[in-house]
Amino acid sequence: MTKWAIVADLGRCVGCQTCTTACRHANATPPGVQYRKVLDMEVGTYPDVRRVFVPVGCMHCDEPPCRDVCPTTATKKRADGMVTIDYDICIGCGYCIVACPYQARYKVSKPTFAFKGEATANETKRFDERLLGVAQKCTFCVDRVDYGLANNLTPGIDPEATPACVNACLSKALTFGDTDNPDSNVSTLLRQYKSFRMHEELGTGPNIHYLWESED
C-alpha cells in the first residue's frame, strides 16, 4: 500500500513562507487562501523564549472528519491516503470546514483578486469558476503526484511529481513521501528523528509529521 505524507522538520524551517507562495502559485488560489502556510509560534517567557515556525495545512488525515461529515461525498479519501474534494459535487455547505480541526479548509464565494477590483493577466488565465462557493484545501498536489506515477517518477524525489511547497522549501524542511514504504525518504526521516503530529489526541490520524529532535 501507499500512504502519502509530509514530514516537516521544525529544526530546519525558518518561516520564510516560500512554500506558502509556491503553493499559491501552483494552485492559483485567490488572495488569503493558503493551502500551505507557516505559523510563527512563541513559547516561554522572557528571557527564556523560543520561536518556532510550523508549516500547516491539510493533514490528509487517516480518519478525516471532513470526509465523515461531507453530505455529498465530494470529500473522499483515496487508497493512497490523499483526501480529495470534487468541486463539481460539493455544495459548499461548509460542514467540512467546521469538522476540520486543522483549519485547513477554505470557501470563497465571490471572485477576489490581488489588486482588488481587477484580475491580473495570470489571475484571468487561471480563474476557475468551479472553485467558487465550494470547499477547497491542500490537494497534496495530487495532479503532480498522479502525473509522476503515470510517468514512472517518484513523488517526493522527482520535482515534477512532488508537491510545489516541498519543491520550493529553502531549508529542505519539507519532505513528501510514502510512509508505508519503510525505505522511503519520509520513513527514513521518521526513524532518524523524534516526531509528533498535531492534535493527535483527536484521533484524526494526521499525516504531517513534525520532526523535533534527532534520535540518539
Add this chain to the structure above:
Amino acid sequence: MTNEPEVGMRHLGLAPWLQTAWDLRAAGNFVGGGSGTGLLIITSLGAFGGLYSRGAILVGLVLVGLGLFSVFLEIGRPLRAMNVLLGGKRSWMTREAFVAAVLFPLGTAALVYPDLAKLIWVPALAYLYCQARILEASKGIPTWRSPLILPLILTTGLAEGAGILLVLAPMAFDSATPPDWAASALIAALAARIFVWMTYRRRMVAGEAPVEAAAVLVAFSAPFTLGGNIIPVVMVIGAGLEPSIAVAALAAAGLAAMAGGWMLKVTIVTKAAQNQGFAIKHSPARGAGEPGPGIKPGWTDSSNT
C-alpha cells in the same frame, strides 16, 4: 469568505478563533429544527394521551422547514442542493435530509389522518438526534464535538417543544389550556436541560474548550440559567398556584423556555464556536541545541506538554 481571521495581525491566528463558516443561517437550522421536532415529539407523544392539534403539527413542520430553508441560504452552490443526499454512508447531514424526507410527508399526512400523529415522534426524534450528531461530528469545534452536545441538543429541543406547546395552547387547543402534563413535561425537560448545561459548561471551562469559547459560555450561563430555565419554572409553579394567571403564565414560561433554547443554540453555533487552533507538542532542537516544551495557544493548559 475564507475561514481566516481578519488580514492584519494575522500572526494572532494561532489560538482558536471564531469559525465563520456557519453563521446565523446555520444556527437557524438548529433553532428551527430543534424547536420544530421538539414540538412534534411532544405533540406526537401527546397523541397517545388523546391530544391532537393540527396547529401544533403545522407549526412544528414549518419550524423544521424554515430551519432547512435557512441553512439552504448558507450553502455556496444552492443549485446542487440535492447532492446533500449522496453522503448517507457517513454524514449526519445527509441522514437529517433522509429523515426530513420521512418527516414531512408523514407530518403532512397526519394533518389529514389524526391517527398518524402517534407516529410522528419517530422521525422527529430521529431528526433531532441527527442535528445533535451533526454538531457532535464537527471535530473542528471543541464546544460542538463534546459528547454532552447530544443530550444538550435533545433536552433543549424537548424543552423548546414543550415551551412552544404552552405558547400555542391558547390558540391551538379548544380548551385554551394545555393538557396538564404539558407543564410537567416542560419542567422535566428544563430540569434535564439545565442539568446537562451545567455539566457541559463545567467541562468546557475545565479545559475541553478554548479559553475564549469557555468565556463566552460563562458569560452566557447566568442569563440562560435564569431567563431560560429558572424563570420559566417559577412561572409554571406560579401558574399552578394562581389559576387566574395560568394561561398567560404558562405561555410566558413556554416562550422563555423556547427563547432560552434558541439563544443557547445561537450562542453555541455562532459565538462559542472557536475552532481548535494550532498546537505543537515540542519546540524543536535547533542544531545542537536542546528541544523545549510545546505550546497550545488559546487553551487553559497552553503548555501542551
Add this chain to the structure above:
Amino acid sequence: MSTAPTKGSGRVTRVPTYCYQCVAGPDLLTVKVVDGVATEVEPNFAAAGYHPAEGKVCVKAFGLIQKSYSPHRILTPMKRTNPKKGKDEDPGFVPISWDEAMGLIADKLNTIRAEGLVDQAGYPKVAASFGGAGTPTQYMGSLPGFLSAWGPIDFGFGSGQGVKCYHSEHLYGELWHRGYVVTADTPRTKYIISCGSNIEASGGVCGVYRHAEARAGGAKRVQVEPHLSITGACSAEWLPIKPKTDAAFLFSLLNVMIHEAKREALDLPFLRDRTSSPYLVGPKGFYLRDPETGKPLIWDEACGKAVPHDTVGAIPALDGRFSVPAAFELGADDDRWTHEAVTGVTAFTLFAEHIAQYTPEWAADICDIPVKRIRQVATEYLDHACVGQTIEIEGKTLPYRPVAVTLGKTVNNGWGGAECCWARTMLAVVVGALEVPGGTIGTTIRINRPVSNRLESVVAGPDGFMEYPFNPTDRETWQSKPSIRNAYRMLVPLSANSSWSPALGPTQFSYLFLDEPQEHMPRATLPEFLLVYRTNPVISFWDTDRIANALARFPFTVCFAHTRDETNHFADILLPDRTDLEGLQMIRIGGTKFQEQYWDCQGFALRQPSVPPPGETRDFTDIATELSKRTGLLEKYNTAVNRGAHGVPLKGPTWDFTLPVDREHSAETIWDASCKAASAELTGGAETHGLEWWKEKGFRTVPFSVLNWFLTPTMVEKGLRYELPYQERLTRIGMQLGNRLHEIGITWWDTQLHEYHQLPEWKDFPKYWEDHVVECGGKVEDFPFWVVTTRSMQYAWGSNMHIPLMREVSSHIKGHDGVVMNPLAAAKLGVKEGERIVITSPINKSVAGRVVLSQGIRPDTVLMVSQFDHWATPVAKDFDVPSMNKLTAMSVSLTDATGSGADLSRVAIRKAGPDEQGRRS
C-alpha cells in the same frame, strides 16, 4: 473527479531566468508561462547540482508575477507638470512619448556637458542613486557603459548605505582578510556566535539552505541580539544583549580565552606565523624597526635576538618583553624615533594585557548577560575550535577550525562597529579559524582588485602584510577637497577608491551637508541632474523627512519607475523599464558572493523576457544606447560595452565579438555578442553559443575550486601575515588624517579620529546615542527605550512592498503589522496588544503604530520590522505600519570613522490619543 484546481491549460513553456532582487542573490528560477502568461515561479531544478541551494528561489521571487502584472505600473514615460515639488504637491505626471522624454533628458545632459561636468565647488553635476549592494546593476543592462562614458558622477547619494549595511565589516573586513562580507564557513562549521546577524532573513536562499544543513549536521549557533529574530528562532540559544554593547561581550570572550583558558587551547603557530602577534612594539606604540631595512622586528627564539619579521628560519616569540639594541619607530608623517637598548613588547603581549581589563564580570553588567553564560560561550567556542586538526578538501590538507563569529547590521556599523569587527576577527585569529575551513571567512571583495578573484588580490604590501589601497593621508597626496559631496576620499582612508567606494563613504553626508555645511569644506551643492534606479531613499534611508526635503529641491530628477513611489514623487521624468521578467541581461554567477553564495562553479546566467513586455516599456540596454546616442557618447559607450562595462568583455585572447563603435546596436545584438563572448570565456574560446542557446539553457558554469573560498593558504604561499591584533598602520593613518584635517582647520571630525587605535578599546557606545539626546536638547530619561529594526525575508531589498502577495504571506511573521514590544514594557505604558502607540525620537520625529506583544524582546527595546511608512507607493501606502527610518537621526556625531551610522535610536513611547488613531500621526 476533479481533485485539483485548474492549472490553466494551453501552451506551456518554462523560461529559465534569474532573481537578483536582493543582495543574497543571484538565484536561478524558471517561470512557467501558459499561452504567453506567466503563471508560476519555480526553482530551476536543472541548477540543482550547481547552485549552492539546489536552484531554489526565495519567497520574494514568487512576487515577480504580480510585479509584472501590477495595474499600478508606470507603462509610459511621464513628465511632471507641477513645477512645485513637495510631499504634499501632486506632481501632475502626464504621459509623454519616449522621444519627448529622451529629448528632455538629453537636453539637460548636453547642457551640462557643454558647460562642464563639475560645478564650481568641484562636485559632479550629475548624480546617481542606485539601490542596495549592487543589485540594480543586475537589472540595468548596459547602463554602466553609459555611466562610464559620461565621466564624473556623484554616486554618493545613499539610499541606506552606511546605516542599513555592514559598513565597518566591509571596510575592516577587506583590510584584514579580504572579507567585504564575512560569514561562517557554514557547511563545515560546528559553532557560531552570531551577534545580530539575521542570516535566515537576509542571507537569502543560500543562507537559509546552508544553515539548515549545518543545523542538521549538529552545528550550534548562539544568537546574541536584543530581540528574538528569525535567526534567533533558528538558533540553539538566544542571549538578549543590551543594544550596542556587543563589543563588550566579544571582548570578554577574548578575555576568557586569553586569560582563563590554557594557552595551548589557542592556535599558537597561527598566531606566531600568520599574524603580527610577534612584532615588537616600541615605547611610542609603533613597531620597532630594523635600522637597516626598516622592517618590523620580531624576537627570534632560535638565536635569542631581534631580527626582521621575515627572517628565514627565525622562531618568533609570541609573548614577552625583549631588549633590542638598536631600532627605530615610524610614526605619522615625519615622526621617527631612533632607539638604543629599547624594550620591545610583542604585539601579542600588548593585546593580552589590553584585553585583561575586559573580564566577564565587567561585561555582564554592560551587556546584561549573565557571567556564567559568557564563560560558557567562550568555553564552548574553544571546545569546538579543533585547534591542531586538519581537513582534506579536493585533495589538499587544510587546517580545520569549525568555529565562527558573525555580525549583523547595527553591530558591525556605526560607533562600536569597528571594535566588534576587530574582536570578531581576533576571536577567529586566536584559534586560527580565520579563512580556513569551518572558520570565519570572507565572501568577496569590493575595494581591492581584481573583483573577480579574492585570492589574486592578496598582494604583498608593507611590513609583511597585504597591500591595501587606502586613500592617501600624506601631505602631498591627501585629497583636501572632496571629489563628491560625501567626501569619502578626504575623510575615510579605508573606503579607498574603487567603483564601490563612493557608496562606502558617509553617504548620508550627501544630504546632510546640503543643509548643514561643515567648516573648511566646499559647501555641498545640489546636483543638477539626479538619476534614480531601483531605490527609494525617501523610505529606505534614515531621517527620511530630511531626504524628502532635499529631493524636493533637486532641480532635475529622472527616475526609472515601476510604480509611483515616495522618491519618484519628486521626479521630473519617469521612465518605465522592462522589469525582472521582461528584460534581457547576462550576469556572472558563481564563485563566492555575499551573503552566503559560495559556489563550487562559476559562469553566467541569462535574464530573458518570460512574458511580452507591457505598454511602452523599453529594455534597459536600449535605453542606455539611446541615451548615449543623444548625448554624443555613442562611441565611448560602445567602447565601454566592448570592454565589458556591462559585465562581459566582448573580446578575449582567442575571440572577438566586439561591436562596431560608431553605430547603435539593439539590446539583442549586444547581448547576443555577450552570450558568445561568455561562452568563449567559459570554454577558452572553444564554444561560441549565442543568445538563442542561452535562452534555452539559462545558465552555464565551469568548476570553481572550493579551495578558493579560503584565503589563508594563499597567505601561507605568499608568506604574508594578517594585520592583527595590532593596528600600527591604521593608527598612523589616523594620526596623519588628523594632521591633515587640522592643517586646514577641520575639527568636526575629531571624535571619529579616536577610532584609529592600535588596540581597539571599549568606549561606552550606547552613550553616544544618549549624548545625542542631550545634543538635541532632550533628557535621556525621557527617551527610555531603544528602537531597533530587523530585516524581513519577504521584503528585504526587494522594492516589493507594492506586491500584495508579499504582504499576505509576511503577515504570518510577527511584527509585520506593528511595533514589537515586551509585555512588561507594554504594561508599564498601559497599552495592550493591537493598541496604538506613538514613538518619538530625539530629533522630534514621531511615528504611530499598533502594539505587537512578544516575549522575544528586551523590555527596554522595541522593534520595527522592515521599512514601511509609505505614502505614495500603491498598496503599501495603505499598510499603516510605522518605520524607524523616519526616527533615526542623521548627524556627524552619530557617524563613525568609517562614515557609517547604526540603525537604532533612543525613543520615547506613549499611548496614542483618540485623535492619533488614524493612518499617520
